[in-house]
Amino acid sequence: MPGIQRAKSEETQRRVLEAAIRAVEAGGMEAVQIRRIAAEAGYSVGSVYKHYEDQDALIAAVDTVTLERIKTDMSNAIEGIEDPINQLKTLARTYLEFARRHRNLWVTLFTHHLPDGRPVPESHIQGTVDLLTFVAVPLKKLNPDLTEDLLAARTRTCFSALHGLVSISLEERFVGLPGDEMDREMMFLVERLAAK
Template identity: 55%
Template sequence: MSGLQQAKSEETRRKVLEAACEAIETGGLAAVNIRNIAKEAGYSIGSVYKHFKDVDELIIAVNTLTFSKMKDRMAEAFEAEDDPLDRLQALARTYYRFSRENTKLWLTLFGHRLPEDYPTPEEHVQANVDLLSFVGRALQGLHPELEGEELTVRVKTCFAAVHGIVALSYERRFVSLSDEVLERELEFAVARLVA
């Protein structure tokens, strides 16, 4: 493939991904339809399928971009603090704020299910690992004795606790809590979890 062809191919992929992101931001996961996305991107359905073998691959690509955006925000939160507990609490607040500012993309991360025989692309797995590494680094700052499998399990537990509170807030389980109060409760939960 020549340099010009490669550039055109990358541009097509980028525009299709942008159209898919916009569809999700507007209508959620249910809005992902290859025909409509092709139309919005200005390409044929065949052009979309040249870059994404099916709708699942397209959603995974969108989710990987969402992970990347979240990672950038988490990196900023992590670097803004020196104390490990402050870092963990900042990561929890940032996760909550990201979910509020990018609700439909965030919901798509957890709402999309791949068929059982569909392998998760390594890039997507690595994006998840990269995101959780911030929690791991902060936890090790608090508890240097944590390592290996024990650290991995604790990272997953911390993430699950924060994610659970955030997810329940969307189900209106914390409907009476303002954003400010919910953020304080996240900080409280994190502090108790890692004490």
Template identity: 50%
Template sequence: MAGVQEAKRLETGRRVLEAAVSLMQEEGLKALQIRTIAAKAGYSVGSVYKHYPDVDALIIAVNSLTLDQIRQRMVEAIREPGSPLDRLKILARSYLHFAVEQPNLWRGLFDHHLPGNTSIPEEHRTQNVKLLDLIGQEIAALNPQLGSEMLSVRSRTCFAAVHGMVTFSMEGRFIGLKSDQLEQELDFLVERLALEAR
């Protein structure tokens, strides 16, 4: 009997998270309200709260899955052999492609802010670190003498620079680039950063 109840509990949690992901994907962060998620999942509001204490916890769970999707896509993209520089370029393009194909999931990562002094859950922090580690591996291959602290800094710098270009372009800002220029300029940016990493 306990096994059946646990299976039901897990199924409820899975369906609630699945509904939240679907809403984020279709309508963006603004659609993630507990009542809306409960209705889409086919459960009561109370059932959602049994799994997530508030909407912020649910958004963090969705964003953790999004980070994992981005990382998995990047891992797949660099399976083929290549130089560290080539692989860094592929990682940057892979990040861009995800943002273009899944704009609402991608924006949800950066538009959501936890209230007050709420700390980021460890699982979410781990997903961020895993993503940065992919970049760090290639930078380390370019410069094996780089210490761990500086490698972490350089990985963050590389990600921030690529993210900035993608963000300005996705938002249609004046300094953003058109889609036919963006990949080429991402390559240029990565090459310049890689030169500094050596």
């Protein structure tokens, strides 16, 4: 009996999370309303709260899934690529394409903040570390003499620069770059950032 109850509980949690993901994909994080998610998943509001403390906890769970999806896309994209510059260029393109295809999930990942005092889930922290590791590995190959501290700083710098370029361009205003121009300049940026 306990096994059946656990399976039902896991199924409820999975379906609620899937409904929240669909809501974010369709309307951004503002679309994550507990009552609406419960109805979409086919459960009571109480069932949602049994698994997720509140709206913020549910959005944080969506963010963790988004990180996993980015990680999977990046891992698949660089499979078989040995050259570190080509790895970095492929990672940059993959990151840009993910943001373009899943804009609301991507925006939610970087704009949602948990209330003060609430710790970030460990899965979210690990997902962020994993993303940075994708950048750190080829950077280390290109710059084997970097100390661990400098490698960590350089990795954050490279990721932040690429993220900023993607973010501004997706907003399609101010200094954002369109289509092919964006792709070309992103490759330019990767080459400069990876230089010794």
